[in-house]
Amino acid sequence: MRKAARLLLLLVVTALALTAPVPAQAGPGTAHGRSVLGLHSGWSFHRGEAPGAAEPGFDDSGWDRVTVPHSWNGRDGQDGGNDYYRGPGWYRRTLPAPTGGRVWLQFDGANTTTTVWVNGRLLGEHKGGYARFRFDATEALRPGRDNVLAVRVSNAPDPDVAPLSGDFTLHGGLYREVALVLTDAVHLDLLDHGGPGLYLRQQRVTPESATVAASTKLVNDSRSTARVRLRATVTGAFGEVVARGQSSVRAVGGGQAVDLALPLTIVRPRLWQGRADPFRYQATVEVVDTGGRVLDRVSQPLGLRTAEVSATDGFALNGKQLPVHGVNLHQDRPDVGWAVTPAQHAEDFRIMREMGVNAIRTAHYQHGETVYELADRHGFLVWTEIPLINLTTDSPAFRANIETQLREMIRQNFNHPSVVWWGLGNELWHDSPANNALLDRLASVVRAEDPSRPSAYASCCVSDRAGITQHTDGIGYNKYFGWYTGTFAELGPWADQLRAADPARPLALSEYGAGASAFQHQENPPSVVPASRWHPEQYQSAYHEAYWSQLRQRRWLWGSFVWAMFDFASDSRDEGDHPGRNDKGLVTYDRGIRKDAFYWYQANWTDTPVVHLNSKRWTSRTAASTTVRAYTNAETVTLRVNGRQVGEPVSGANRVAEWPEVLLRPGPNTVEVSGFKNGRPHTDTAVWTLRE
Template sequence: MRALLMALMAVLTFVAPAAVARQTSSLNAGWVFKREDVAAAARPDFDDKTWLKVTLPHTFNAGDGADGGTYYRGAGWYRKALDLKALAARDRLYLQFDGAALVTEVFVNGARIGRHDGGYSTFRFDITSAVKAGQNLIAVRVDNAAWPHIAPLGGDFTIFGGLYRGVSLIQTSDAGFDLLDHGSPGVAVTATLNARREAQLNIVTSLRNSRKGTANLIVRTRVFSEGREVLALSKGARLRAGQTLQLTQAGIIVRPRLWNGRIDPHLYNIVTEVSEDRGLLDRVVIPFGVRTVEFDANRGLLLNGQPYAVHGVNLHASRSGVGAAMTNTDISEDFDMLDELGVTGVRLVHYPHAQRAYEEADRRGILILTEVPVNSVVADTQSFRTNAAQQVRELIRQNINHPSVIAWGLGNEVYATEPHVANILMELNNVAIEEDDTRPTIYAHCCQADNDPKAMQSQLIGFNRYFGWYADEFAKMGTWADGFHKVFPEKPFAVTEYGAGGSAGHQQEPAGRTDPPSGWHP
């Protein structure tokens, strides 16, 4: 008995650390900042005592970018001291940036770690080889200048520069989830309903082995509904040194409770653990929902097979006084106001938003359109096409688990009509379908013929049509919509923008039709 007790104690002592296989720490506090390009700012011994002390999220355009006019577009530097304990032999350390615009270069202890091109998605860097026990120095150069290969190249919104979303430090094992997979959470769940109305789950886990030798991993997946386990799966994977792998599992939930919009936004939790013989390596918990969404050219949008009325607003991610540096509390307050409006759908414009926005939509049952910032202008270059495709992949891999997301947006109001525009949108459409064939694509079109080639590349069309504002009368919108449906009876479409400008500071009696270019919008 004593021998058995000692053996059990040994097992418990060994397994206990597995419960904290991943440690995530916020790095939002304790930064200093300078809004200019400082040549030596990456050096650990650089004197930054006169720099501005800031807490993230932070943008260097909170003031000059608020009115839509001219604002600073260029480089800014952030620096932060970080005290670290010595890493265990099999630990890896990652920096996660939830959003920084537009080009971000990261240095640790003077060593250049990497660069990310794009302003609105999560990205990570492995900094393991650059850190040491004791004091470390993180330096980040962020540049929101116009870059010819990075969308957006145009648009009527401010490109808020800086570390305008949070930064965190992730410590985990050297084998487990692939934290360098386009900022994804490491697990992607898609659900469909079969003929028996069972939920068929396809679960893809992204794995990475950063070791110098082979890793024999076990991926255990469990699905919970309100604390009750409804599915359990397990599968092994053997990864060579330095290998990445996407491991697929499939399972069925009998009699699933559907995510049903505002009526019942039920969420499941999927718990995925990566382990080996010696114990747990990493663990993630991700909410997801089971639902079907169909876009029928005759019946409209069908949620779980039933017509579902969609009405709502377009939402930018910025606020007076802070610009794009919104906290999670700010975002939740925005969704409280959307609740008061009674929306059933929201279009997140014109770029990927912070994860809190999608999480709020999931739990409140609000349908979401979300899009990449291919806006107004595109460049007919390979570098632009490559970066736009990267931004599509980031959008989808980071948000595929959100049941609120009903379509992937490829862009908004590209004005040029040359053939390369339609070709670029076609390429992005193909990337989106390759990433996720369970949701359609949509492009928000304006300013040319309804059937312009660029409008026909996505699976759905979103029309930005301001009847009664720029031209025509509002009452003609229905006639126009009926006319398009008659000519293209199989093409689903939506009105993604409409309405008129208005200012609480402009008053006029009696009211009359507004002239948009006048700047007087009562």
């Protein structure tokens, strides 16, 4: 009985701990400097307008109960018809009311315009669907009483907020994390465009030493002067301190903010080397009062590295040329839209690593913190960009908003070593004076905010040397020869001619790809109509074989990025085997099937043994004679059909093994390809049934 009673007591205590508000304390910085309380559960949601919902006494008992992250377009945004809901949605929940210090509401991403109230008091509005933002909720909270948070989110089109257009579903809702952040009245700035308040500026990196300035903005939200100092440490893989610094005591007046920077030197630094060695230090800055009490503490990743783009040598990491094997990456999943879990993001990175990817372009917007953290950890290079897509509004409000979105992206991701390129937009349709002036302004913002990283732009649909291609440090082009226009063979000559016309301009291929259904098959399809419902997988394979064979010869390109890594929702599309989907991914939307072209890149981009039988899902056949193909990096590959070897072993030197005019017998046929890699056998098998 006593054991059962103890178990019951433990369950009660645990339940109380999980549901109780944060306890009152003298100040959140007393023990830990800063704390974060995730607001995942307890939300009520209504899709549509709800007059009066900002008021604390509003009756939301009839609303849906949801958890956050949440999107209201998970299903209607992926089924085609271009008719998914774009309008307002409301969220409400109660909040704990910690006492002492400051309390901030933090939203990691909400699309597109978000307005926030606490207890009926308006905290503010944020316009932009992809960046983190915060509001100071301190004065609106009532200690010891229920507090009501009300949030109105709308993904309705707004001519003053980018993107105005895009070939992807603009999922609405609180689709990333929401949290309360508790700090002391004296803290690093939380309202600096959603940034961490700590910016690690690498000033000099050599094999002997690295010099870093830990730049901060210190804010005193109290009414009295605070006397504080900054204390900084850099730690290595096992927590060992490799650098430290401390400022003198500073007096910061009530309601004031000051900029402070600490120089830090790391002797014989270990560099962040991309996928070869994605080593990171951790830099921590503390705000300490004269009594030694930690008022605030912020930690950020520190990956020491240099990165350059060149018109002649392509991309160099830490002074060494590195071929950029990139893919474009959207952020959605079936049925949930953009409300993707950290585990799902981690799965995406595992799949990309498997294929040999070493770079991603976060199309066409700033992705969430989890993505950049995973890129840091796995050694991926990142081209991240603002959602300046297709169309613009020539208005002061639009220009101010997209500039704000750029500053948010830079400051929030400044410390991630994976971030190499700041992207200023994609496929503006008009080479107008207004668009040129806008891109010129945005390029100047990048130079002022972060001169250590190059800016980039992805061009399409205008002249290759149009004015809008001339503003950034590097230029990328979205080219689909053999899909939307022309033939596969045009890619190489196009690149060579463009380079010859402007030999000093660093060039990249920012997009290339072809649609494919994993369930539609045709041997040697001569062409495909992109807007049709027939996208045989074999055409995508032929496309990527032709493209990569040309790209790998042109090492002067600073990058190439496949469109796209995964199929994604585009509700306006009606093509391939599924309406509402862009099927150019190398992996299906649900991540369940790696299409054949995936293995083409794996054979070219990795040392992993690859022996992959192409068209293996094409199990029902009507033609007795067929060409058998395999992607491989094995020394030689052998084909057997129904246990009998066909022809001689084929070399895998060109990553493709092929056996023409192989005869299948009526009924089931066991087709097996096998090869040796590093002295070990590898086999892939399928059963193809010939229908009489």
